[in-house]
Amino acid sequence: MHAQRLGLPVRAGPSRSETRRLREAAFAMDDVRDELMVARATDGRLVRRPVSPHLQVYRPQITSVLSIMHRATGIALAGGTLLFTAWLVAAAKSPDAYAAVAGFIGSWIGLVLLFGWTASLVYHLLNGIRHLAWDAGWGFGLPDVHRSGWAVVVGTAALTVLLWIVAFAVR
Secondary structure, three states, rough: OOOHHOOOOOOOOOOHHHHHHHHHOOOOOHHHHHHHHHHOOOOOOOOOOOOOOOOOOOOOOOOHHHHHHHHHHHHHHHHHHHHHHHHHHHHOOOOHHHHHHHHHHOOOHHHHHHHHHHHHHOOOOOOOOHHHHHHOOOOOOOOHHHHHHHHHHHHHHHHHHHHEEEEEEEH
């Protein structure tokens, strides 16, 4: 044993073949994949590994929430782009088609959709800039990650409201 010659502590425990025999005895496994679910606890006894926990177990963190929101806003942008395309096609088609789409967009539900699309666009832009900073190697410290995440959230709210105030003032 090299560890004994160097004066290092020797790990006490069963050999590999003994571990395999213990696993097979402790956990009758019908499938080879089950063997991957067996591990040792800190006290050395064999235990079954848990299946990966569900979202209900984890407390949401700003990093995970913003990551999910980035994907969700990407989907919302695709949906908003369809509405924008419908508006452009209607404008090219006829005055009646344009009036119908413009009427929908000007309704309360259309304005809610536009507001959501604007918020998605601003969020996706700001979070994309944040990701570009990460790509450049900036802001990887945990305090920086949290600070930039909250800056994206606050910036999204502020810029979205500011854009709508300007849009209604110009109108």
